[in-house]
Amino acid sequence: MQNTIIDVEGLVKRYGDFPAVDDVSFSMERGQCLAILGPNGAGKTTTVEILEGFRSPAAGAVTVLGVTPRTAGRQWHNRVGIVLQSVFNASTLKVREELQLAATSYSNPRPVDEVLELVGLSEKATSRVGKLSGGQRRRLDVALGIIGRPELLFLDEPTTGFDPTARHSFWEMIEGLRLEDTSVLLTTHYLDEAARLADRVLVMAKGKIVAEGTPESLGGPRAHLPRVRWTDDKGRTCEKVSADPTAEVIALSREMGGVIRDLEVIRPTLEDVYLQLVGEKTPEGHAA
Numbered sequence: 001m002q003n004t005i006i007d008v009e010g011l012v013k014r015y016g017d018f019p020a021v022d023d024v025s026f027s028m029e030r031g032q033c034l035a036i037l038g039p040n041g042a043g044k045t046t047t048v049e050i051l052e053g054f055r056s057p058a059a060g061a062v063t064v065l066g067v068t069p070r071t072a073g074r075q076w077h078n079r080v081g082i083v084l085q086s087v088f089n090a091s092t093l094k095v096r097e098e099l100q101l102a103a104t105s106y107s108n109p110r111p112v113d114e115v116l117e118l119v120g121l122s123e124k125a126t127s128r129v130g131k132l133s134g135g136q137r138r139r140l141d142v143a144l145g146i147i148g149r150p151e152l153l154f155l156d157e158p159t160t161g162f163d164p165t166a167r168h169s170f171w172e173m174i175e176g177l178r179l180e181d182t183s184v185l186l187t188t189h190y191l192d193e194a195a196r197l198a199d200r201v202l203v204m205a206k207g208k209i210v211a212e213g214t215p216e217s218l219g220g221p222r223a224h225l226p227r228v229r230w231t232d233d234k235g236r237t238c239e240k241v242s243a244d245p246t247a248e249v250i251a252l253s254r255e256m257g258g259v260i261r262d263l264e265v266i267r268p269t270l271e272d273v274y275l276q277l278v279g280e281k282t283p284e285g286h287a288a
């Protein structure tokens with residue numbers, strides 16, 4: 001079985017003259033969860049829609065599961081699960097019926113009740129699709145994406161509209177699917193979601209990849225250094241980036257005669273690193 005399941009080389013997509021995706025290359029290995037992050041309009045959905053076969057590239061080469069998505073046949077579609085960014089589902093069916101109908105398209109679908117349980121919709125099995133709340137509809141979208149037991153699952157902003165409990169259940173569900181070797185390509189604006197689920201992260205901005213790495217290494221080692229923050233004797237907030245915060249705190253404690261006012265040691269989250277990468281935040285505070 002091949003290990004590279006997504007291979008993108010020099011991908012370009014223009015809308016008129018506007019380069020929505022501008023010479024993007026990356027690959028994804030089987031079993032990985034890859035998160036594509038980036039501000040609104042960065043080109044994430046356009047890239048993913050090309051990988052899903054919904055759009056044609058202007059230039060570049062794309063293979064997904066060894067096949068060019070735009071011309072892929074039914075067999076390929078059976079191996080791929082897709083949860084689009086927003087889906088208008090005008091179905092008049094009940095939730096279980098909707099899933100039963102979807103399951104008939106696949107050769108080896110998951111049992112409907114198992115899927116209902118996985119996405120937390122068992123109690124809504126007999127409700128009409130049109131009567132679901134926004135978050136419940138989103139769970140149904142995810143259920144429709146996974147019912148065919150896909151090898152590769154595309155999730156475009158899957159937890160938008162979920163309450164915090166539902167998001168945590170969703171993450172556990174994805175972790176469960178990954179234990180069954182499902183590869184996942186995720187786009188999300190929730191950095192905690194990417195940090196929790198992804199092995200690798202790509203950051204896109206203005207149609208290009210501006211950074212890539214693991215959630216722990218993105219942006220280089222300096223971006224992950226902890227900050228020691230405190231209030232000095234004049235009431236000013238001070239901050240120092242340090243590879244050795246313990247030494248910093250000991251030195252400060254000596255200097256300040258024991259108690260360090262408002263002491264905090266802050267480890268940058270993926271969100272902090274991301275915001276610096278896309279230029280929406282500069283390191284704050286002033287050094288001592």
Ligand SMILES: Nc1ncnc2c1ncn2[C@@H]1O[C@H](COP(=O)(O)OP(=O)(O)OP(=O)(O)O)[C@@H](O)[C@H]1O
Nearest residue numbers: 015016020038039040041042043044045046047085
């Ligand atoms: N069908 C279209 N016609 C013209 N321009 C488009 C079309 N679809 C997207 N664009 C433009 O291409 C750029 C990239 O859009 P895309 O939807 O890929 O971004 P995104 O990173 O997914 O954004 P978001 O986080 O808001 O979903 C945007 O500037 C958008 O306005």
